[in-house]
Amino acid sequence: MAQKRMFSKEVVRSDEFLDLPATSQLLYFHFGMIADDDGIVASVDRELRYLGVGSKDDLKIMIDKGFIAVTSDGKLIFITDWLKNNNLRNDRYNRTNFAEARQELEAQGYKFKGKNFGIPTGIPTDTEEISINDSLNEEPSKNKGLEHGIPDVNQSATSDKEQDKDKDLGKGLGKVKNKDKEESQTDSDSLFIKYFSNFLNLSKKNIQRRALTLQEFIKLTSFEREQAAKASKVYHDWYLNTGNDVKYSVNSYEFILNAMFKEFQEMPEDKSGYDPELGF
Template sequence: MAKKRMFAEEVVRSDIFLDLPQSSQLLYFHFGMIADDDGIVASVDRELRYLGFGSKDDLRLLIEKKLIDITNDGKLIFIIDWLKNNNLRSDRYYKTIHTEARKELEAKGYHFKNKNFGARLGIPKVNQSAATDIDIDIDIDKGIDKDKDIEIDKNSLLSAYFNTFTKLASKNNKLRDAVKVEFLKLPDFQKEQAVIGAKNYAKWYKTENPDDSIGKFTTNAINFIIGDKETFDDFQEEIKVKKKTLGGFI
């Protein structure tokens, strides 16, 4: 997933946008930063808790002004002007993991990147429309040793997180690529929290469900990041189960 996001002047300097309350405007910017490469935002409730501002009223305003839309199940948000704000190079684009939501949004008439989604087609030539993006990325991609160290740290945290879940339940093995996408969206401090939470969750689950040797009823590694039940911020410390049940606590 791309690590940089942009916002089109025709969107964020429009009268419609500027007439919104500041909290609604700021929420839109944050959604733009955490959306996947198709402009879809998950775990909205958790993001609101994390940000410490924004409300359902702000969401309703953004929907009314046709700046965002919401899936039928009410769980995912789509940034309507995503392709105006961001049109990623094919070599940096990853199709959303929320495939059913994308189909639903396409049925509503929304447009997404071309059908070659996620294909690694190579870096565009300088005379293509992404030339400015290339100029910026060249400076970043040259890198320095410190940047390499940071990337190694992130990969180590990702490995620790993923290995904890694969040891807990083999079903997580199939989710490697999707877990990587969601894990790398997290701010660095939350990556560390996710690793801590995963270890505490695994210990808690095994203690509370000793008969489930294959982790059949565990939450999976993706939902532990974006889900609305057990998530890593619930397990920053070892906790006692609130209600003992094979599927987790209620």
């Protein structure tokens, strides 16, 4: 999923948008940032609690004005002008995980990015960004450095001599000479295994996100890695208690990318209540 989003002036500077309450406008911008590459937003109740602004009344207003749509089960929100705001290049586009929701919305006449719809891939790429599709389609041998351990965040590049020594010792890419660093590396590996196992136990869909999850996990500080490992268990238990279908659960990659692990250091309390009009 892209980490940068855009908003069209045609949408957010229109009279209809500017007539919305300030809280509704704010929610629209936040939804635009957290939506997947097809403009679909999950965990709406959680976002309302996390932001501390806006309410279900704001959602109703945006639905009435046509800025968002809600799936029939009331679990997902779709930003109706998504393609006006964001039209990703094909090599950076990652199709939504919510295939059934997309089919439902397409049947209602909403447009989504297709094979021949979007910016062509021939434009030179920005080497600072990683294509999610490319990462998922890489053969395991190309990611073998990640399979053997998580590099320490303060670790510098090793020399060829050190790399040869690492191979001889069978320690993998994460090997370091200092004993304290070796122990830190082992701790990081075990924390990632603990973190990812909880998501894998929740839903097998996470297996496709392992490489991406690992890339984000190694960017965290040591303290944040401990937080993430703890939060993964809390989220696992909390989500199972909700009774919702696991296909709607947040995957291991987005849980780190959106810093959700900071919210699940303790079991959350559900204070939102059920709204029969919205269906959630």
